[in-house]
Amino acid sequence: MEYLYYIAIGIMMFSACGNAIGESNICVHAIDNMGRNPEMYSKLRTTMILGCALVETTAIYCLLVSILLIFVK
Amino acid sequence: MFLLVFEKITVAERLSEIFTFKFVPQTFIALLIMLVILIFSIIIGVKVKKAKFTDKPRGLLLIGLLYYQAMEKFTLSIMSYKYRGFTKYMMVICPYLFICFTIGLTGLPSPVVYLATPLALALTTFGFVHGTAIRENKWGYFKRYVEPFPVFLPINLISMWAPTLALTFRLFGNAVSGYCIMNLVYYGLEGLSDVFFGSAFSGAIGIQSIWIAPLVTPFLHLYFDLFSGFIQTLVFSMLTLIFVAQEQSEEDENQVIEEVVS
Numbered sequence: 012m013e014y015l016y017y018i019a020i021g022i023m024m025f026s027a028c029g030n031a032i033g034e035s036n037i038c039v040h041a042i043d044n045m046g047r048n049p050e051m052y053s054k055l056r057t058t059m060i061l062g063c064a065l066v067e068t069t070a071i072y073c074l075l076v077s078i079l080l081i082f083v084k
Numbered sequence: 085m086f087l088l089v090f091e092k093i094t095v096a097e098r099l100s101e102i103f104t105f106k107f108v109p110q111t112f113i114a115l116l117i118m119l120v121i122l123i124f125s126i127i128i129g130v131k132v133k134k135a136k137f138t139d140k141p142r143g144l145l146l147i148g149l150l151y152y153q154a155m156e157k158f159t160l161s162i163m164s165y166k167y168r169g170f171t172k173y174m175m176v177i178c179p180y181l182f183i184c185f186t187i188g189l190t191g192l193p194s195p196v197v198y199l200a201t202p203l204a205l206a207l208t209t210f211g212f213v214h215g216t217a218i219r220e221n222k223w224g225y226f227k228r229y230v231e232p233f234p235v236f237l238p239i240n241l242i243s244m245w246a247p248t249l250a251l252t253f254r255l256f257g258n259a260v261s262g263y264c265i266m267n268l269v270y271y272g273l274e275g276l277s278d279v280f281f282g283s284a285f286s287g288a289i290g291i292q293s294i295w296i297a298p299l300v301t302p303f304l305h306l307y308f309d310l311f312s313g314f315i316q317t318l319v320f321s322m323l324t325l326i327f328v329a330q331e332q333s334e335e336d337e338n339q340v341i342e343e344v345v346s
Contacts, residue, residue: 061322064315068250071257078264 020077030070037062110198117183117195121176151175162325167332170325173212178321181205185259185313189305197263202255209324210248217331247327251320258316262308269304273297 041059045052128148135141141149152175159171184201188194195201218225229240274293281292 060315061319064319068254068257071261072253074261075253075257078261082264 016080020080023073023077023080026073027070030066033066034063037066108198109193110195110201113187113192114184114195114201117180117187120183121179125176158321159325162322163329163332164334167329170328174321174325177205177208177324178317181255181317181320182313185316186309188263189309194259194263196255196259199252199256202252202259205255205320206248206251209251209327212324213247213327213331216328220331220333247323251323255316255320258312262312266301266304266308269301270297273300 037059041055045055128144131145132148135145152171155175155178156168156171159174160168163170181196184195214225217228221227229237229244231240273296277293277296281295284292
């Protein structure tokens with residue numbers, strides 16, 4: 012039954028798909044608005060990085076659980 | 085797998101494990117960082133008390149004042165002017181977290197990889213949030229647990245802990261994933277170096293495996309330690325500010341003007 016762990020890890024890392032879509036949405040809208048009003052550039056960049064870091068957490072939870080499944084047995 | 089681990093240890097043993105003081109290296113490093121920040125704070129505090137307001141600030145005093153101004157600006161961007169005293173906490177927690185993340189560069193073990201450090205930081209935030217709520221609402225604080233109906237009490241009690249858990253695992257997950265990836269890269273590059281230089285340094289033990297890693301890993305350290313540490317510090321401090329600011333009352337415009345005038 013050892014191989015079931017690896018299948019579980021593989022399925023778990025599919026969450027990266029959703030995460031990537033979410034992060035790309037943030038970037039697209041930030042760049043759109045940077046082009047529209049360039050004087051807001053620095054503020055938008057800070058908020059974009061902050062939002063990306065917040066969205067990234069879901070993927071990091073999955074990575075953490077995967078690492079635990081691989082190494083902690 | 086996890087169930088098997090739990091079966092071996094009884095509940096009483098697990099509880100006693102939490103309360104016994106185990107001295108791991110990470111505890112020592114966390115205390116060391118705290119000591120460094122404390123010494124800097126005391127030196128700057130003594131300098132501020134000695135300084136005359138007619139003189140120009142210079143040296144360490146100037147750095148301290150600029151740092152205070154920057155942190156106050158950061159705090160006031162989220163909180164109202166009435167609660168500017170919260171700057172003191174931000175002035176301690178930001179350098180502490182950033183040094184905790186970047187101390188891995190010196191070769192010492194990073195305290196954030198040890199679950200107790202992020203948990204303690206998140207519990208501090210929890211204490212601030214609920215302390216502020218009790219101070220603002222007095223007995224009305226307990227009303228939030230029976231809203232909208234008293235049936236929701238267990239759900240509200242569970243959801244009370246959700247932000248703390250999220251804060252803990254955000255910090256811990258970032259630190260541990262970076263740490264694991266770095267260790268895997270070091271391990272792989274050691275093997276690669278063995279393949280290339282194994283025959284050249286056959287006499288010396290271990291020396292053949294240190295030649296490739298220093299060329300590749302600095303860029304990864306730049307991302308996983310410095311950039312990730314900075315972003316996570318920013319996220320943690322900003323989330324703390326937002327959670328605490330949610331509980332604070334709205335302020336009067338007149339009161340602010342009075343405070344500024346006086």
